Amino acid sequence: MDSPFWDLVTIWLARASGVMVLTGAGISAESGVPTFRGKDGLWNRFRPEELATLEALQRDPERVWTWYRWRRKKVLQAQPNPAHRALVTLEQWKQPHFLLVTQNVDGLHQRAGSQAVVEFHGNLFEDVCLQCGFHRRIESVASEDSAVPYCPRCGHLLKPGVVMFGEPIPEQALHHVIEFIPRTDILLVIGTSAQVYPAAAIPRWVKDHGGKVVEVNPEQTPVTEMADAFLRGPAGKLVPKLVQDAMKKQQVPHERTFSG
Ligand code: APR
Numbered sequence: 001m002d003s004p005f006w007d008l009v010t011i012w013l014a015r016a017s018g019v020m021v022l023t024g025a026g027i028s029a030e031s032g033v034p035t036f037r038g039k040d041g042l043w044n045r046f047r048p049e050e051l052a053t054l055e056a057l058q059r060d061p062e063r064v065w066t067w068y069r070w071r072r073k074k075v076l077q078a079q080p081n082p083a084h085r086a087l088v089t090l091e092q093w094k095q096p097h098f099l100l101v102t103q104n105v106d107g108l109h110q111r112a113g114s115q116a117v118v119e120f121h122g123n124l125f126e127d128v129c130l131q132c133g134f135h136r137r138i139e140s141v142a143s144e145d146s147a148v149p150y151c152p153r154c155g156h157l158l159k160p161g162v163v164m165f166g167e168p169i170p171e172q173a174l175h176h177v178i179e180f181i182p183r184t185d186i187l188l189v190i191g192t193s194a195q196v197y198p199a200a201a202i203p204r205w206v207k208d209h210g211g212k213v214v215e216v217n218p219e220q221t222p223v224t225e226m227a228d229a230f231l232r233g234p235a236g237k238l239v240p241k242l243v244q245d246a247m248k249k250q251q252v253p254h255e256r257t258f259s260g
Pocket residue numbers: 023024025026027029030035036037038041103104121190191192193194195196216217218219221233234235236
């Protein structure tokens with residue numbers, strides 16, 4: 001690859017014991033799932049405060065549920081891409097010292113075969129009741145009618161299982177990430193604009209604990225400045241090659257990896 005850091009990053013990844021990956025909407029872009037920001041981003045067409053907040057859901061449940069059902073249909077038409085699949089290979093190579101933290105709610109990492117996944121912003125394919133805690137998985141959208149869903153247990157309005165703006169990150173998800181940070185030798189930050197906290201704080205947390213941060217993105221972001229390496233390009237092209245080249249490095253005895 002054309003980055004001067006490419007070879008170094010493959011050595012860091014080969015030698016790393018604890019590997020964490022943080023993904024954003026950009027990793028699913030090549031699967032045809034729209035990102036939120038940038039030229040074709042969802043937030044250019046819709047206002048997040050009108051769709052992705054609890055107030056919006058209470059104010060206009062019909063509109064909010066129509067939007068989330070549209071997103072479910074869009075995602076179900078999508079397939080995991082080579083970047084999702086390369087992270088499955090990376091997980092199989094580095095497990096159990098591997099954690100994939102995703103801001104995405106599309107479930108494409110799990111559909112690709114990833115297992116050590118922390119869904120930092122929840123999952124699109126769940127209905128949850130904020131009143132009584134009822135929740136159910138949604139396997140297909142075809143079976144869903146267009147009406148606003150209410151809790152079969154307590155009758156309260158249901159919400160999609162995503163973390164809406166203003167809602168806290170699921171306790172277990174946050175704890176899982178914080179607990180893994182000290183074990184992280186390298187963090188791959190893939191396809192996120194790093195605008196939304198606390199997910200956007202994870203690279204800083206890893207740096208502060210002495211871990212390396214490597215960013216994969218066609219564009220620079222607030223993470224780029226602090227990253228130890230910035231690999232400019234689409235995830236679908238760079239991530240499979242990065243994992244493949246790092247695995248080759250692992251087969252080479254250490255003393256030769258610094259040759260030249
Ligand atoms: N490969 C890698 N990165 C890409 C690609 C690609 N093919 N295409 C776009 N990107 C990058 C963009 O440059 C941008 O930096 O992906 C990033 C997408 O940024 P956002 O759309 O802001 O998505 P994300 O960072 O995941 O948003 C975070 O914001 O709206 C909330 O809850 C929502 O989880 C989401 C959070």
